[in-house]
Amino acid sequence: xxxxxxxxxxxxxxxxxxxxxxxxxxxxxxxxxxxxxxxxxxxxxxxxxxxxxxxxxxxxxxxxxxxxxxxxxxxxxxxxxxxxxxxxxxxxxxxxxxxxxxxxxxxxxxxxxxxxxxxxxxxxxxxxxxxxxxxxxxxxxxxxxxxxxxxxxxxxxxxxxxxxxxxxxxxxxxxxxxxxxxxxxxxxxxxxxxxxxxxxxxxxxxxxxxxxxxxxxxxxxxxxxxxxxxxxxxx
Amino acid sequence: xxxxxxxxxxxxxxxxxxxxxxxxxxxxxxxxxxxxxxxxxxxxxxxxxxxxxxxxxxxxxxxxxxxxxxxxxxxxxxxxxxxxxxxxxxxxxxxxxxxxxxxxxxxxxxxxxxxxxxxxxxxxxxxxxxxxxxxxxxxxxxxxxxxxxxxxxxxxxxxxxxxxxxxxxxxxxxxxxxxxxxxxxxxxxxxxxxxxxxxxxxxxxxxxxxxxxxxxxxxxxxxxxxxxxxxxxxxxxxxxxxxxxxxxxxxxxxxxxxxxxxxxxxxxxxxxxxxxxxxxxxxxxxxxxxxxxxxxxxxxxxxxxxx
Numbered sequence: 246x247x248x249x250x251x252x253x254x255x256x257x258x259x260x261x262x263x264x265x266x267x268x269x270x271x272x273x274x275x276x277x278x279x280x281x282x283x284x285x286x287x288x289x290x291x292x293x294x295x296x297x298x299x300x301x302x303x304x305x306x307x308x309x310x311x312x313x314x315x316x317x318x319x320x321x322x323x324x325x326x327x328x329x330x331x332x333x334x335x336x337x338x339x340x341x342x343x344x345x346x347x348x349x350x351x352x353x354x355x356x357x358x359x360x361x362x363x364x365x366x367x368x369x370x371x372x373x374x375x376x377x378x379x380x381x382x383x384x385x386x387x388x389x390x391x392x393x394x395x396x397x398x399x400x401x402x403x404x405x406x407x408x409x410x411x412x413x414x415x416x417x418x419x420x421x422x423x424x425x426x427x428x429x430x431x432x433x434x435x436x437x438x439x440x441x442x443x444x445x446x447x448x449x450x451x452x453x454x455x456x457x458x459x460x461x462x463x464x465x466x467x468x469x470x471x472x473x474x475x476x477x478x479x480x
Numbered sequence: 481x482x483x484x485x486x487x488x489x490x491x492x493x494x495x496x497x498x499x500x501x502x503x504x505x506x507x508x509x510x511x512x513x514x515x516x517x518x519x520x521x522x523x524x525x526x527x528x529x530x531x532x533x534x535x536x537x538x539x540x541x542x543x544x545x546x547x548x549x550x551x552x553x554x555x556x557x558x559x560x561x562x563x564x565x566x567x568x569x570x571x572x573x574x575x576x577x578x579x580x581x582x583x584x585x586x587x588x589x590x591x592x593x594x595x596x597x598x599x600x601x602x603x604x605x606x607x608x609x610x611x612x613x614x615x616x617x618x619x620x621x622x623x624x625x626x627x628x629x630x631x632x633x634x635x636x637x638x639x640x641x642x643x644x645x646x647x648x649x650x651x652x653x654x655x656x657x658x659x660x661x662x663x664x665x666x667x668x669x670x671x672x673x674x675x676x677x678x679x680x681x682x683x684x685x686x687x688x689x690x691x692x693x694x695x696x697x698x699x700x701x702x703x704x705x706x707x708x709x710x711x712x713x714x715x716x717x718x719x720x721x722x723x724x725x726x727x728x729x730x731x732x733x734x735x736x737x738x739x740x741x742x743x744x745x746x747x748x749x750x751x752x753x754x755x756x757x758x759x760x761x762x763x764x765x766x767x768x769x770x771x772x773x774x775x776x777x778x779x780x781x782x783x784x785x786x787x
Contacts, residue, residue, distance in 0.1 A: 329569020
C-alpha cells in the first residue's frame with residue numbers, strides 16, 4: 246500500500262511542483278507578516294480587541310496548514326484526478342494514503358517556514374517565548390493544524406458537487422467559529438495567549454496531546470475518506 | 481466459477497437516486513466480443529463501474545476472470561483495459577507521458593503495442609491531451625487500454641466521436657485483440673452497424689434492466705417480422721409472438737421464427753411474407769414489450785441465449 250501511495254505522491258508533486266514551492270513561499274511571507282503585524286499588537290496589548298482578532302486569525306490559518314491545493318491551474322479539480330487513479334490498479338487505501346502523505350508533506354515544511362518567519366520577524370514574540378518554549382508552541386499548533394488538515398482529502402473527494410463543496414466548507418468555517426466562541430465565552434479564555442502560556446510552563450504535555458489529536462485525526466479521516474471512496478462517491 | 485467465464489454478475493443491484501440498476505444475473509464467456517446496447521441512461525456505464533468496483537453494488541456479487549470483487553480489485557484491474565467515454569484526470573499529459581504513467585501499474589504493459597497504436601491511429605506523441613480533439617482523445621484512451629494487454633477490454637462508446645475511417649481501424653484492432661480466443665471485449669455502443677459487424681453477443685439494457693442477452697446471429701435468425709392472414713386476437717397468443725398489430729394481414733414480430741411459423745401453420749394461418757429485422761428494430765420491440773410488462777421470454781433468453 247505504501248509503495249503505491251508514494252508513487253502517486255511522486256507523480257502529484259512532479260505535476261504541480263511549482264504550486265508546491267509557491268505555497269512554501271506564501272507560508273514564509275505569511276509567517277513574517279503575522280510576526281510583524283499581528284503578534285506585535287497582541288503582545289503589546291494596545292487594544293482590548295486584539296486577543297480575539299489573533300485567535301480568530303490563528304484559528305483560520307492553522308487548520309489549513311496542511312491542505313495541499315496541489316493543482317496545476319487554479320481551475321483544476323483534483324477530484325477528477327482521484328477519479329482517474331481509481332480506474333487504475335491501485336487500492337483505495339493507497340490512493341487515500343497518498344493524499345494523507347501530501348497533507349503531511351505540505352504541513353511540515355509550511356509549518357517550519359511559517360513559524361520561523363513569524364519568530365524572526367517578531368522581537369516581541371522572541372521576548373515572550375525563548376526558542377525552546379517556541380518549539381513547544383510550534384508543536385502544539387502543528388498537531389492541531391495537521392489534525393484539522395487531514396480533513397482535506399475528504400473535502401477533495403466531495404468537490405465534484407458544488408453544493409457539497411460549499412456545504413462542507415461552510416461546516417468547516419462553522420466549526421472554526423464554534424471553537425473560538427466556546428473558548429472565549431464558555432471558558433473565558435483566549436486561544437493564542439493560552440498556547441503561549443502552556444508553551445512556557447508545560448509545553449510537552451500539550452504538544453503530546455496535540456500530536457495525539459493529529460494522529461487520531463489522520464487515522465480517522467483516512468478511514469472515513471476511504472470508506473466514502475469504497476462506496477463509490479467519486480463515480 | 482467456470483474457467484471459461486470472463487465476467488459473472490449474480491443478483492447485482494445498485495440504486496443511485498431515482499435510477500436503479502438491476503437486479504442483474506449475467507455470465508459472459510471468455511473469447512467473445514459482447515456489445516452492450518441501450519439508450520443513454522440505460523446503465524451501460526454503471527455496468528462498467530460495477531465490474532471495476534468503482535462503485536459498489538447494494539446487493540449481489542461480481543466475479544471477473546475468476547476473481548472476486550471487491551476483495552481482489554487490484555488484480556482484477558491489472559487484467560482489465562478500461563476505456564472511459566472521456567478523458568479525466570490526466571488531461572495535461574501527452575500520450576507518451578500518459579503511457580509512461582500507466583505502464584508502472586500494469587505488469588503486462590506492452591510498449592511495442594502502444595507505440596504501434598500511436599502510429600496507426602496518428603496520435604501526436606507530444607501534444608497535451610487536453611489540446612487534442614475529442615476524437616483524438618478517444619484514440620489515446622483506446623491505445624492506453626489496449627497496451628495493457630488486458631484479458632478483458634471494457635470500451636465505453638469507443639467510436640462515439642470518430643470519423644468512419646478511424647472507427648474502422650479501431651474496430652479492426654478490437655477484432656485483432658480477439659484473435660487468440662483468450663481475450664474478451666465488452667463494448668458499450670450506440671452503433672448498430674458496429675454491433676452487426678463485430679459483436680458475437682448483444683446485451684440489451686434499458687433503464688438499468690437487462691432486456692436480453694443474445695448470440696447476435698441467433699437473434700437475427702430467430703427474430704423476424706411476419707405478415708400473416710388472420711386477426712390480432714387469433715394470432716397474438718401464438719408461441720414466440722412478441723407483438724401482433726394491424727388489420728387484414730397482421731404484422732407479427734416473433735422471437736422464435738420456427739416455433740411461430742409451425743404453430744400458425746397448424747392453426748391454418750397463412751404466412752404471406754417473412755422479413756428480417758435489424759438489431760435496432762429488435763431492441764425497439766424488446767422495449768415495447770418491457771414497457772407492457774411482458775418480459776417473460778426475456779428471462780428465458782438470458783438463460784438460453786448462450787446455447
